[in-house]
Amino acid sequence: MSPLxxxxxxxxxxxxxxxxxxxxxxxxxxxxxxxxxxxxFVCKLNKSLYGLKQASRQFYVDEIVVTGxxxxxxxxxxxxxxxxxxxxxxxxxxxxxxxxxxxxxxxxIISKRKFTLxxxxxxxxxxxxxxxxxxxxxxxxxxxxxxxLSQFMDDPRQPHLKVAFHLLRYLKADPTLGIFxxxxxxxxxxxxxxxxxxxxxxxxxxxxxxxxxxxxxPISWKSKKQDTISLSSAEVEYKAxxxxxxxxxxxxxxxxxxxxxxxxxxxVFYDGQSTMHIARNPLFHERTKRIEVDCHFVRSKLQxxxxxxxxxxxxxxx
Numbered sequence: 001m002s003p004l005x006x007x008x009x010x011x012x013x014x015x016x017x018x019x020x021x022x023x024x025x026x027x028x029x030x031x032x033x034x035x036x037x038x039x040x041f042v043c044k045l046n047k048s049l050y051g052l053k054q055a056s057r058q059f060y061v062d063e064i065v066v067t068g069x070x071x072x073x074x075x076x077x078x079x080x081x082x083x084x085x086x087x088x089x090x091x092x093x094x095x096x097x098x099x100x101x102x103x104x105x106x107x108x109i110i111s112k113r114k115f116t117l118x119x120x121x122x123x124x125x126x127x128x129x130x131x132x133x134x135x136x137x138x139x140x141x142x143x144x145x146x147x148x149l150s151q152f153m154d155d156p157r158q159p160h161l162k163v164a165f166h167l168l169r170y171l172k173a174d175p176t177l178g179i180f181x182x183x184x185x186x187x188x189x190x191x192x193x194x195x196x197x198x199x200x201x202x203x204x205x206x207x208x209x210x211x212x213x214x215x216x217x218p219i220s221w222k223s224k225k226q227d228t229i230s231l232s233s234a235e236v237e238y239k240a241x242x243x244x245x246x247x248x249x250x251x252x253x254x255x256x257x258x259x260x261x262x263x264x265x266x267x268v269f270y271d272g273q274s275t276m277h278i279a280r281n282p283l284f285h286e287r288t289k290r291i292e293v294d295c296h297f298v299r300s301k302l303q304x305x306x307x308x309x310x311x312x313x314x315x316x317x318x
Contacts, residue, residue: 004093007064009085065093111178116171130173131166179218186215191268195240197233205229208240220247237272245301269311
């Protein structure tokens, strides 16, 4: 497995001056409550702030991870970065932005053990019993009560807090649980997607999700409520299929940017027979009129190396 090197840049704040020869000075009116001698005076910004048009050119991350098969090239990059930003070499990667990296003989395990333990201590959950599932399947939250965790955060209620503590006690069962990335040479890409029609009890919107694997390693996944309301299960299934195909297209561009060949053919596993028939049938019908654009997009990608394969629902859990 290629080495994972960890660097940290020093004195980041020194490099984010707002005014320079490229950007010019940035001035702004004083905020209310600021006493000034002359009402025509303005304030000059010394450091860039998020939201400025030129801010993206001033900020850079202070945590860097470098990997590759050429050790000499990594050393040359380290020297170049040190000459430009003054970096601190932290050696082999072990902890990065809340992620812990544990090295095994056949790969690495990425977890959030320390972050999870810190949360459990902060909210005094260390002495509580753990749960086997992240969410009680009998709980049906509605919008007026506060939906699951990340939704309706502007107005959380007691059921919302209850779900959050349930999740913490689920994490307590095994804080070391993480993702295993194997160094196996398997370089095939496969994807799984699924959907849940009218899953939202308030607005009758549906859920869709997908998982993309490189070999046996998960590299991309998402589960999200769909933006629009679907009138049939076939429609919501096809929207879910479109989402995973779009993600595969983006991954192909990422591989190209990394000058890495994108393995083809790519197999997408799905349990919706009607959706697969729509994708392979060039004819449109009345019931597919609402998803005509999705149909054209998916079919064009099927001709470029993506194949569909039916998989039983029970196989998703194996």
